[in-house]
Amino acid sequence: MGGEIGKQDNKKDHPGKLTIYVLATSILAATGGLIFGYDIGISGGVTSMASFLNKFFPTVYKNEITDTSTNQYCKFNGQIVTLFTSSLYVAALFTSLIASTVTRKLGSKLSMLFGGILYFTGATINALAQNVAMLIIGRSLLGFGVGFANQSVPLYLSEMAPYQSRGALNIIFQLSITIGILVANVLNYFFAKIGNWGWRLSLGGATFPAIIIIIASIVLPDTPNSLIERGMPAKALSNLRKIRGIEQVDKEFNEIMAAGEASKKVQHPWKNVLHRKYRPHLTMAIAIPFFQQFTGINVIMFYAPILFKTLGFGDDASLISAGIIGGFNVLATLVSIYGVDKWGRKFLFIEGGIQMFVCHVLVGIFIGFKFGLSGIPSSPLQQWYAILVVIFICIYVSAFAWSWGPLAWLVPSEIFPLEIRSAGQSLNISVNMLCTFVIAQLFLTMLCHLKFGFFLFFASLVFVMTMFIYFFLPETKGIPLEEMNVVWKNHWFWRSFIDHHVLDDLQMVENGQQPDIVI
Numbered sequence: 005m006g007g008e009i010g011k012q013d014n015k016k017d018h019p020g021k022l023t024i025y026v027l028a029t030s031i032l033a034a035t036g037g038l039i040f041g042y043d044i045g046i047s048g049g050v051t052s053m054a055s056f057l058n059k060f061f062p063t064v065y066k067n068e069i070t071d072t073s074t075n076q077y078c079k080f081n082g083q084i085v086t087l088f089t090s091s092l093y094v095a096a097l098f099t100s101l102i103a104s105t106v107t108r109k110l111g112s113k114l115s116m117l118f119g120g121i122l123y124f125t126g127a128t129i130n131a132l133a134q135n136v137a138m139l140i141i142g143r144s145l146l147g148f149g150v151g152f153a154n155q156s157v158p159l160y161l162s163e164m165a166p167y168q169s170r171g172a173l174n175i176i177f178q179l180s181i182t183i184g185i186l187v188a189n190v191l192n193y194f195f196a197k198i199g200n201w202g203w204r205l206s207l208g209g210a211t212f213p214a215i216i217i218i219i220a221s222i223v224l225p226d227t228p229n230s231l232i233e234r235g236m237p238a239k240a241l242s243n244l245r246k247i248r249g250i251e252q253v254d255k256e257f258n259e260i261m262a263a264g265e266a267s268k269k270v271q272h273p274w275k276n277v278l279h280r281k282y283r284p285h286l287t288m289a290i291a292i293p294f295f296q297q298f299t300g301i302n303v304i305m306f307y308a309p310i311l312f313k314t315l316g317f318g319d320d321a322s323l324i325s326a327g328i329i330g331g332f333n334v335l336a337t338l339v340s341i342y343g344v345d346k347w348g349r350k351f352l353f354i355e356g357g358i359q360m361f362v363c364h365v366l367v368g369i370f371i372g373f374k375f376g377l378s379g380i381p382s383s384p385l386q387q388w389y390a391i392l393v394v395i396f397i398c399i400y401v402s403a404f405a406w407s408w409g410p411l412a413w414l415v416p417s418e419i420f421p422l423e424i425r426s427a428g429q430s431l432n433i434s435v436n437m438l439c440t441f442v443i444a445q446l447f448l449t450m451l452c453h454l455k456f457g458f459f460l461f462f463a464s465l466v467f468v469m470t471m472f473i474y475f476f477l478p479e480t481k482g483i484p485l486e487e488m489n490v491v492w493k494n495h496w497f498w499r500s501f502i503d504h505h506v507l508d509d510l511q512m513v514e515n516g517q518q519p520d521i522v523i
């Protein structure tokens with residue numbers, strides 16, 4: 005019954021379409037993803053530049069040029085280089101928790117502004133770095149920026165979007181992450197050729213996406229949901245009319261008002277998240293980002309150039325291959341923008357999972373075949389062999405780019421009721437950043453110990469996560485944001501966690517009455 009409320013009446017009750025205004029604001033807000041993406045793409049290339057390694061990590065550099073005969077799996081195993089990459093994620097982890105309060109009390113726009121300013125400062129310090137301390141301080145500031153932006157942008161997009169195109173609009177965030185990664189890959193390729201200071205340009209280039217998000221945060225309008233939550237209903241109504249391009253927005257407005265009322269009764273969203281009726285939301289806020297990172301994607305994103313060097317590629321070939329992979333990442337994200345509101349979230353999750361599983365297994369076999377357990381190649385790397393590995397990595401990255409990449413931002417941003425939305429999103433980002441940190445920090449050591457089994461380890465995790473989605477994630481396509489509770493109510497496992505009064509509340513909203521939402 006609950007599902008019917010969501011499905012049958014949506015078109016009539018939420019007549020607003022995707023307006024040019026929403027599209028333009030969403031594209032602008034989604035540029036917040038550029039700062040995150042630029043960073044992911046830049047660190048791998050920079051840590052493989054000889055001049056950078058020689059200046060900051062001379063021992064690692066010496067190993068790289070003198071130690072050609074040792075085990076290839078363990079060649080780059082140095083915690084200090086990984087600390088450079090992963091320090092950002094520790095900072096982002098803590099900031100996303102603070103950002104929840106800023107977003108709830110002051111709105112997403114201010115969270116984006118803080119994010120942009122902190123990121124700009126970090127990029128400037130990194131570009132001028134003279135020692136490892138400056139590098140780490142700069143990266144921590146970048147992390148503070150990413151924490152603010154990733155907390156606020158996906159929520160902003162989901163709240164602005166009409167329900168029929170919420171998936172596509174939200175995924176513009178992931179699209180800009182992938183564009184950021186690609187631009188960084190390409191710049192690394194060229195800057196690596198500039199004397200001893202090309203890495204300074206790579207790191208300093210991060211100031212450009214920071215300026216874009218700063219400007220965006222100033223000119224963007226507030227979402228109606230955020231205005232209501234902050235006690236400005238009249239402005240919220242006029243914004244909603246403008247956003248949807250029609251006058252009749254009563255149903256949606258009433259729902260947002262009801263959600264706003266419920267939200268006001270919640271003084272401690274963090275404590276509330278632990279309430280039994282939020283158990284499904286809490287589970288997804290932890291499981292989805294955890295699984296996203298344990299697809300193994302960032303092994304490729306951060307360390308593709310190093311991984312390719314491990315396989316015996318030359319310097320240029322390593323950076324070019326990373327660029328090709330970055331290109332696939334962008335194009336495949338477009339597939340999910342096209343399909344997410346047509347085929348649904350679960351289909352993409354499951355298809356992507358199967359494709360990634362197969363690729364992990366094959367790449368593991370290829371590498372195992374070549375390097376065995378000793379890590380010493382059986383013969384010099386042949387070109388066709390290298391090309392085969394790159395092709396399968398591209399197929400793997402494409403699968404990620406139309407499944408776990410965008411959906412791990414989209415699904416959490418649409419499943420939380422307004423009263424716990426900011427807190428839920430913060431939890432999602434923190435778990436994501438924590439797992440990114442763990443992978444970034446442990447990758448080189450894991451490769452050294454697990455050898456080619458490293459890829460089989462990720463294959464088994466991809467298997468588990470695909471099963472998890474199949475059994476436990478309800479489909480959220482085509483359901484208005486503030487009616488999302490019906491999907492849990494209809495789910496075979498989660499239904500017993502959701503209180504019955506939620507449906508009654510929805511029915512009251514339907515009838516234009518004030519619901520009695522019990523928190």
Ligand code: BGC
Nearest residue numbers: 044182301302305333409410
């Ligand atoms: C993930 C990142 C990843 C990127 C790759 C994002 O959704 O959160 O960790 O590097 O996708 O495109």
